[in-house]
Amino acid sequence: MKTFMAKPQTVESKWYVVDATNMPLGRLASQVASILKGKNKPEYTPHVDTGDHVIVINSDKLVLTGNKLKDKKHYRHTGFVGGLKEVGYDELMRTKSDEVVYLAVKGMLPKNTLGRKMIKKLKVYKDANHNHEAQKPEQITLKGVR
Numbered sequence: 314m315k316t317f318m319a320k321p322q323t324v325e326s327k328w329y330v331v332d333a334t335n336m337p338l339g340r341l342a343s344q345v346a347s348i349l350k351g352k353n354k355p356e357y358t359p360h361v362d363t364g365d366h367v368i369v370i371n372s373d374k375l376v377l378t379g380n381k382l383k384d385k386k387h388y389r390h391t392g393f394v395g396g397l398k399e400v401g402y403d404e405l406m407r408t409k410s411d412e413v414v415y416l417a418v419k420g421m422l423p424k425n426t427l428g429r430k431m432i433k434k435l436k437v438y439k440d441a442n443h444n445h446e447a448q449k450p451e452q453i454t455l456k457g458v459r
Contacts, residue, residue, distance in 0.1 A: 319358040324351075326434070328366045328450035330443070333414065334374040338381075340457035342417035345369065348453075349422065349431045362427055366434045368450055372410040373439045376459055377402060387416070411437040 329348060333341055347353060351363030377385070385402040405413050414437045422428040436445065 317356065317358075319356045319361045319363050321361055324356075324361065324363050326365045328368065328445065328448040329453045330368045330370060330450045331453055331455060332371055332441075333369050334371045335376055335459045336455065337376050337378050337457060337459065338413065338417055341369070341375065341455065342414065342421055344455045344457075345414075345418050345435065346421035349418070349434055360427070362430050364431055364434060366448070366450075367436070368443050368445055369411075369414055369435070369437045370441050370443060371439075372414045372437055373406075375406070375410060375414065377406070382406065411439050 331341070331345060345367050348367050349364040351357050351365070353365075354363055357363050382403050383401065386399045387402065387405055388397060388399050390397050402413065415432075415435065418435055419428075419432050422431050436443065
């Protein structure tokens with residue numbers, strides 16, 4: 314019996330909608346990253362992008378467990394000397410909750426060209442409105458809703 318290897322030309326990707334209401338950030342990010350990689354499919358191949366498109370809605374209603382909301386910080390560097398900037402997650406959740414989900418999922422994907430291709434299939438929205446009805450996305454429920 315030969316081992317099956319998926320080819321990029323034959324991979325078909327579907328569209329899924331995930332509601333982030335009352336979902337812990339880490340559980341949401343790990344399960345979305347798994348769908349983007351394609352690990353939920355039987356034809357998963359590590360060196361081929363077999364993943365699906367994911368739309369995350371209601372990122373404002375996401376839950377951070379423990380003291381992460383006030384203690385956790387996001388760091389970035391401007392590229393100039395002394396340009397390290399830090400922002401608390403309480404401020405990020407108020408202003409850019411969609412970026413919080415994006416960064417969490419991006420951190421769980423491979424750090425190579427394949428990972429950069431996978432993250433482009435993630436769309437995150439703060440509320441329940443999205444403009445992808447033409448793709449006919451399926452509603453999917455993830456494990457771990459509080």
